[in-house]
Amino acid sequence: MVDTIPLRETKRTGFRVIGSGIITSAATMVLLFLLSANVDDFNIMGWYAFLVFPVGALLVGLVSGSGYGISSWILGVRNSKRVFWVIAGIQVFVYFLAEYIQFSSQGIRYTSGEPVPFWTYYDIVVRSGVMKIGHGSNGFELGYLGYFFNAIEIVGFSAGGIIGCGLLAKKPYCLNCEKYMKSNVIAKIPLCLDPAIAKKEGLDTYDFERRNKEAFSVGMSLQTKLHDAIAGGHAGDFEELLKQASLRYSAFKKTPSWVQVINDCCPDCRNGSIRSQLAYYQDKALQIEELRSTTFTQEFFRGRVW
Secondary structure: OOOOOOOOOOOOOOHHHHHHHHHHHHHHHHHHHHHHHHOOOOOHHHOOEOOOEOHHHHHHHHHHOHHHHHHHHHHOOOOOHHHHHHHHHHHHHHHHHHHHHHHHOOOOEOOOOOEOOHHHHHHHHHHOOEEOOOOOOOOEEOHHHHHHHHHHHHHHHHHHHHHHHHHHOOOOEEOOOOEEOEEEEEEEEEOOOOHHHHHHOOOOHHHHHHHHHHHHHHHHHHHHHHHHHHHOOOHHHHHHHHHHHHHHHHHHOOOOEEEEEEEEEOOOOOOEEEEEEEEEEEOOEEEEEEEEEEEEOHHHHOOOOO
């Protein structure tokens, strides 16, 4: 088993996934109707951040479409692109259903007493939206520009529904057992010294760079040996190398750059792979780069817990 299996639908049909998503969508619509009917000026679909980011639509879409991701994980279903498009289409339908629920709860009528048609109401609401820039601003009416922001809202709602399945698409998957693999970090290998510790030890620039080069060379060599041990089926050597990695990481205490070794393993057949990633901080943000992946079989894994 490898961690880069092509995305395709397994023999388990996606209908159960779609059915689960429809159930959570229906439950969300009921909740939305109750809130709209009992809370004054409640319009969560109209919540925006930074004027253009549809926070409310994304949240409602995330809740309504949670069934897709949860059922995919529980049932071990790896969805195809076709299922993703079906989910997106359902989410668009659910979006307009949510708008209709909010519309129907208001009971809007003309002065003559006739009910206002939904699409008339929808057009007026979209075009009469007001954008305010800055505190104290009266803002301006969007007009037909409102349809641009409405399109963003629809995309946000649909995206909220497929986020769960989208995240699962990147997870390692066992085709034989049709289950998502469990992943856990089993070792961290330091690649350089923490500048604060180097300063505390009184290292000058030359010694600091020399020890960093040494740490990087030893660390990368250690991760290569780990993969070679797996490829050669030497489980004992692999375990010994893991101990060395643990000791090195403990000795460094803190490091801004390291190799993390990840075990992706099927909970049933115990086949899987060992991945190594380069982890480092850049502008205070953690960056991850894939380095190498080596598969192993249940015979290699048997009786061992990493």
